[in-house]
Structure formats: C-alpha cells, structure tokens
Amino acid sequence: xxxxxxxxxxxxxxxxxxxxxxxxxxxxxEGEVVCVIGPSGSGKSTMLRCLNMLELPDGGRIELxxxxxFGGGKTRDLDVLRxxxxxxxxxxxxxxxxxxxQNVSIAQxxxxxxxRKEADERSVELLTEVGLGEKVDEYPDRLSGGxxxxxxxxxxxxxDPEVMLFDEVTSALDPELVKGVLDVMKGLADRGMTMVVVTxxxxxxxxxxxxxxxxxxxxxxxxxxxxxxxxxxxxERTKRFLGxxxxx
Amino acid sequence: MEVxxxxxxxxxxxxxxxxxxxxxxxxxxxxxxxxxFFALVWGLILAVMRQLPGKWFAPxxxxxxxxxxxxxxxxxxxxxxxxxxxxxxLSSQGTIPREIGIPNWFGQPDPFWYGVIALTLTYGAYMAExxxxxxxxxxRGQMEASRSLGMSHGQSMRFVIVPQAVRKVIxxxxxDFIALMKDTALISVLGLVETVQAGxxxxxxxFNPSGYTLGAFMFLIVTIPLARLVDWQIKKQEEKFERxxx
Numbered sequence: 004x005x006x007x008x009x010x011x012x013x014x015x016x017x018x019x020x021x022x023x024x025x026x027x028x029x030x031x032x033e034g035e036v037v038c039v040i041g042p043s044g045s046g047k048s049t050m051l052r053c054l055n056m057l058e059l060p061d062g063g064r065i066e067l068x069x070x071x072x073f074g075g076g077k078t079r080d081l082d083v084l085r086x087x088x089x090x091x092x093x094x095x096x097x098x099x100x101x102x103x104x105q106n107v108s109i110a111q112x113x114x115x116x117x118x119r120k121e122a123d124e125r126s127v128e129l130l131t132e133v134g135l136g137e138k139v140d141e142y143p144d145r146l147s148g149g150x151x152x153x154x155x156x157x158x159x160x161x162x163d164p165e166v167m168l169f170d171e172v173t174s175a176l177d178p179e180l181v182k183g184v185l186d187v188m189k190g191l192a193d194r195g196m197t198m199v200v201v202t203x204x205x206x207x208x209x210x211x212x213x214x215x216x217x218x219x220x221x222x223x224x225x226x227x228x229x230x231x232x233x234x235x236x237x238x239e240r241t242k243r244f245l246g247x248x249x250x251x
Numbered sequence: 252m253e254v255x256x257x258x259x260x261x262x263x264x265x266x267x268x269x270x271x272x273x274x275x276x277x278x279x280x281x282x283x284x285x286x287x288f289f290a291l292v293w294g295l296i297l298a299v300m301r302q303l304p305g306k307w308f309a310p311x312x313x314x315x316x317x318x319x320x321x322x323x324x325x326x327x328x329x330x331x332x333x334x335x336x337x338x339x340x341l342s343s344q345g346t347i348p349r350e351i352g353i354p355n356w357f358g359q360p361d362p363f364w365y366g367v368i369a370l371t372l373t374y375g376a377y378m379a380e381x382x383x384x385x386x387x388x389x390x391r392g393q394m395e396a397s398r399s400l401g402m403s404h405g406q407s408m409r410f411v412i413v414p415q416a417v418r419k420v421i422x423x424x425x426x427d428f429i430a431l432m433k434d435t436a437l438i439s440v441l442g443l444v445e446t447v448q449a450g451x452x453x454x455x456x457x458f459n460p461s462g463y464t465l466g467a468f469m470f471l472i473v474t475i476p477l478a479r480l481v482d483w484q485i486k487k488q489e490e491k492f493e494r495x496x497x
Contacts, residue, residue: 057395086401096396100414109410110400155396162400 005033007069008166008197009054014063016049023049025221027063031166034195038208038229041218042244047201050218051168054199055088056081068165086114089159089167093174095151097143097158103130104139107158115162122161129157133187149180153187166197173204205248209233217241261461268453272462275449276469282363282435282445286370287428293371294378299413301379302386304404315379322376328437330373335365335441366438374431381423385416422484429474429481446470 007030014027023046031037039047052058054065056073065073072084097106107126111117117125130139133153135146143151152172159167169188173181185207192198192211202208208215208229215232217225217240225238236242265272300315322330342352354364389412397407439448446466453462 055399057399082401082403085399088399090396090399092392092396094390094392096390096392098393098396098411098415100418110397110402113406113410114401158400 007031008033008035008067009199010064010066010069011050011054012064012066014050014053014065015061016046016053016058017061022221024053024060027221027223029216029223029226031197031199033197035213036192036196036198036200036211037214037216038212039199039201039216039218040203040205040208040244040248041224044220045218046221047218048170051090051170051199051201054168055085055090057090082114086110086162087165089162089164091152091155091159091167091169091172093171095143095148095155095175097151097154099143102140102142103135103146103154103157106143106154107161110158111161125161126157129160130154132190133157134183147180148176149183152176152180152184156184156187156191160191166199167191169198169200169202171201171203173202203248205233205245217244219244258459259461259464261459264457264459264461265465268462269465271453272446272449272465272469275444275446275466278363278443278445279432279435279470280473281359282366282370282438282443283428283432286367286374286435287431289367289371290374290378290427290431291424293375295382295413295417297375297379298382298386299408301383302408319376319379322373323380325373327369327373327434328440331365331369331437331440334369334372335362338365360443362438362441362443365441366435366443369438370431370435374427374434377427377430378424381420381427382416384423385418385420386412388419389415419488422481422488425477425481425484429477432474433470 009029009031011027011029014024015022016024027046027050029037039050041047049058053060060073063073064071067084067087070080072080097103098109101109104123104126107129108119108122111122111125112119115122127136127139130136133156135150135153135157138146138150138154143154146154156167156172172188173184176184181204185204188198188200188207189211200207200212212229214226215229216223217232217236217238219240225232225236225241232241233245236245297315297319300311301319303311338347338352338354341347342349353361355361356364393411393415394407397411398404402410435445436447439445439451444452446469447463450460450462450466454460
C-alpha cells in the first residue's frame, strides 16, 4: 500500500442527542478511490463533511499526510486543510455572480496567490478538460446541472488538492446528465487522484472504486473491494441495503 | 374649490418664490446623497460585524446587535439633538477638538454635518437589518463551497456572500433611501433651511402655504421615479426567480 493521505481514528459527531457518527476509523491511501455507500441517515455525508471540517467532529482524530488537523477536540490550520482537500457538493454551489472561469479562478488567486492571468489560463485548461472549453465565460444560470457540476469539479481541482471529496454529486442531476459527470470522475481516478466518493451510483462504485465502504447508523459496517462488498456482502445490513438498491 | 386651489396651488406665488424652495431642496438632495452614502456603508459594516463567526467575536456581535436595536428604537429627531448639542457641548468643554465638535468640513455648515452623522447612525442601523436579510438569504452552500476552497470567512464574505446579498436587497435599500430622504426634513430643527424650512419661512412671511406644496412637488419628482425603480427591480428579480435562477 502506498502512503496514507487521510487517517481517521475514532471519529464522532452528534447533533444534540442524535449520534450521527459513532466510531469511524479508516485510512485513505494515495491514489485510492473509495466509494462510501449506505442508506440515508447513515452518516456518510456527515463523515465526508467532517473530513474537511465543514462539520466539526465531537471527538476522534483526523490526520492529513501524518499532520494532525483535528484531535482532542481541537482544530488546527483549517484553511490549510481545506485548500489541500477538494470538495464537490450535491447542489453544485457555484457562485452565481461569477462566470465559469471566475468560479474556477477566484480561490487560485485569493488562496494560492496566483496571478489573475495565470489562474485564468489554468481555469480554461481545467474547464476544457471537463468538456466545457466552449462555456468558460457563461454564468451558472446558463449551464445545465451536469455542466454546473463539472465546473464545480474543475473549481476544486484548480487548488491542486491532495484528495477530492464527492458528496452525492450526481443525486441532483437529471438521469441523462449523470454520465458526463461520472466520466469526468472516472478520468480523475484513472490519473491517480485520491478520491472519497459518497454515492448511490453502484455501477460507478463497482467499476471505479478500489474499495467500497458500507455505512449504517454511524458505523462502518463493512468494507472491502467492490466485488466482495457489492457482490458477496457478509453483513445482514449490507445485504438488505443492496437488495433494496440493486433490485430497482 | 377655488379657495382651496388659491390657498394651496398659488402658482404665481410658487413662481415668485421658486428659488427659495429650490435652494432648500438642494440641501435636501445634498443631505440625502451624503447621508445616504454613509448610511449604506455603515450599514454594511454593521451587518458584517453582526455575522462574524466563532466565540471570540461574540462581544462584537452583541455590541453590534445592541447598537442596531437601540438606534432603531430611538426617534431620529432625538438622535439629531443628541449629536448636535452633544458634540457642541464636548467641544466647548475642550473634550474634543473644535473641528470635530463644530464641523465645517468641505465648507459645509455644522447643521449639515450633524444631520449627516445622525442620518448615518440611524439609517445605518435600519440598513444593517436589510443587509442582514440579504446575507441570510444567500444559501448556506455558498459559504461552504467558498470555505471548502480554503478561503477565509472574511474572503468568503467579501467575494462570495456580500456581492450576492447586495444584489438581493437593492429594492429594500432603495426604500430606506426614500425614507431617509424624507427624514432629512427633521434637520430643519438645527436651523438648516432645507425644503420644509423654506416652506415655513415663506409661510411666516407671506401667510401662504403654497411654498409647502411646491416643496412637496420637488420631493415627488425624485421619490416617485425611485418608487417605480424599486417596483421594476422587484419585478426583474421575480422574473429571474420564476426562471428558476437563484
């Protein structure tokens, strides 16, 4: 196994009396693509959001490349963490008052300190990579959901993150737009990007993931390579969930 | 009916004294533009201070909320007296320099600046609430997306949240501006001959209220187009909303 990018130990999170994450332990290795599946309310999105501190965990440890960024209830270097961890959201969250190019450029200029021109060139390059070379000057309201999501991916990539987090990024898309986004993600995986993907796309998980994690009720119930977890699950809960999802 | 017209719409009288009322109206416009500008800026500063995150900024948030509540709950007229008489007193005691206590900046008389300060303090509080509504109407995901890129809270506010919030609240800000413009009349109590005071002066001298009517017309020439502009802006936003654009 190559170097560990993210190391999560004993992660806990609750909202009032509701324990969303009870004891999450996992390691994400460099270049690994991990798909996280599970019923809604299982805590998979919360876990992802804890990984870049959009939700503050209540306990446990998170290390990025061996540097502790959360531990003992204390957080460190949040902005440093976040610039190394790219995140793509279910609802795209593009900045509606900026063109596609500006969306991708803004953090390069403000966080990475790149020159505007250099950032714009990189943005056009990335937008072209995700198939939107023609749309760099369009505003989000003129783009389809699938196109917006691809801009959002380019925006996160522009920070040259060490790991990319995807939070149900195709769930809000019309069916015919899903493929374009998944293809971009496959391309990223092929080029060795470390990815944690919360998804309901079982075919994507089967094809692309190195490892599948099944979560339920705040725990990691089962994990392993996709063929094992999806084809031959060991736990009752995993079987029940897959039975419901795959019989559709 | 004729008596009514002769009393309120004495056009000869209006024509003869147009200059007096118009000179007053110039003061109204100057107060509105300068006071309105500072209120817009001060209101935004207050709104941003109110949104500062984390427990360390809690005292700033409380002070800001206290300020906004207080200034929204005090009559503007009282603020005007408080500023004018207060600053003059402090200056005469030598507590603050004369240039600040009795300001004559840019060659404008001190009642003008007292008025601008009072309008800024009071309307800044009103506008802070408008901005706040705008900031809170920006979806949560915008801040999350911005922070997830490594931008700080301040950068996110400046480049992502506030630009969107301001666009959303242009109509209510314009409404506040119309209200502010009308409230400049209160500054007449400091002896500034703005539109209303010009009408009063004419009335005391000639026992003819048509000067007021003329002043009212001057207000309406500015406020009615502004009201139309507000409606047009709202309609534009609604159309955008109907097309499904956030």
